[in-house]
Amino acid sequence: xxxxxxxxxxxxxxxxxxxxxxxxxxxxxxxxxxxxxxxxxxxxxxxxxxxxxxxxxxxxxxxxxxxxxxxxxxxxxxxxxxxxxxxxxxxxxxxxxxxxxxxxxxxxxxxxxxxxxxxxxxxxxxxxxxxxxxxxxxxxxxxxxxxxxxxxxxxxxxxxxxxxxxxxxxxxxxxxxxxxxxxxxxxxxxxxxxxxxxxxxxx
Numbered sequence: 001x002x003x004x005x006x007x008x009x010x011x012x013x014x015x016x017x018x019x020x021x022x023x024x025x026x027x028x029x030x031x032x033x034x035x036x037x038x039x040x041x042x043x044x045x046x047x048x049x050x051x052x053x054x055x056x057x058x059x060x061x062x063x064x065x066x067x068x069x070x071x072x073x074x075x076x077x078x079x080x081x082x083x084x085x086x087x088x089x090x091x092x093x094x095x096x097x098x099x100x101x102x103x104x105x106x107x108x109x110x111x112x113x114x115x116x117x118x119x120x121x122x123x124x125x126x127x128x129x130x131x132x133x134x135x136x137x138x139x140x141x142x143x144x145x146x147x148x149x150x151x152x153x154x155x156x157x158x159x160x161x162x163x164x165x166x167x168x169x170x171x172x173x174x175x176x177x178x179x180x181x182x183x184x185x186x187x188x189x190x191x192x193x194x195x196x197x198x199x200x201x202x203x
Contacts (some may be wrong), residue, residue: 006079006080006081007093008027008029008030008031009027009031009080009089009092009093010027010028010029010030010031010093010096011026011027011051011092011096011100012026012027012047012048012049012050012051012089012092013025013026013047013048013050013051014026014027014033014035014045014046014047014048015045015046015047015048016035016037016039016043016044016045016046017043017044017046018039018041018042018043018044018071021037021039022037023035023036023037023039024036041071041073042071042072042073043071043072043073044067044068044070044071044072045067045068045072045076045078046065046066046067046068047065047066047078048063048064048065049063049064049065049066049088049089049091049092050063050064050114051092051095051096051099052114053095053099053109053114053115054095054099054114054115054116054117055114055115055116055117056088056091056092056095056117056119057116057117057118057119057143058084058119059118059119059120060118060120060143061141064088064119066078066080066085066088084119084149086162087119087147087149087160087162087165088119090162090165090166090169091117091119091147091165091169093166094165094166094169094170094173095115095117095169095173097170098169098170098173106174106177106201106202107177107178107181108177109173109176109177109180109181110177110180110181111180115144115145115173115176116142116143116144116145117143117144117145117146117147117169118143118145118146118147119147119149120146120147120148120149121148121149121150122148122149122150122151122152122157123146123148123151123152125152126151126152126153126154127151127152127153128148128151128152129147129148129151129160129164129167129168129171130145130146130147130148130168130169130171130172131145131146131172132144132145132172132175132176132179133145133146134179134184134187144176145169145172145173145176146172147165147168147169147172148160148168170202171199171200171202172199173202174198174199174200174201174202175195175198175199177202178190178195178198178199
């Protein structure tokens, strides 16, 4: 809804499988891919929403994926619109931008592990689009950032647009970058207004 058209998703993993034989590929800047192996017959395609620096989750633990219904022979054209899968695509593009594109001097998250982003349904707090959970140095299964598909305001539930999702993840990545780069103690000593101002600037 930002540009009124489809946009490509770069750097996402696509897997093809058939009876135990699998192959993977990474999409390029135009969203296209070429498999590492050739298949003579139709295959099952799956998009795995992750990158070298991040992992997107379906809820708090499960890996976010898109499974193509049925087998496909030849090229697969996947047009994603609305719902949870569009949210994953927005998160993927925003995370790739944060880690690999020109951020105009803004700090990136500097961590020795993948940052885990959980797409959750709704927060119990009014007008809460996302949350940084301050777990980066710990690692393990805990997710670092929560992004909510829906938010409440004055008792009414609203679904986030792609604009809101991109804003929210960049905002929380601003918190994560400050936390990872200056350490937990220094982060906690900073005034909350300063932390929020910096996160807003990053988004």
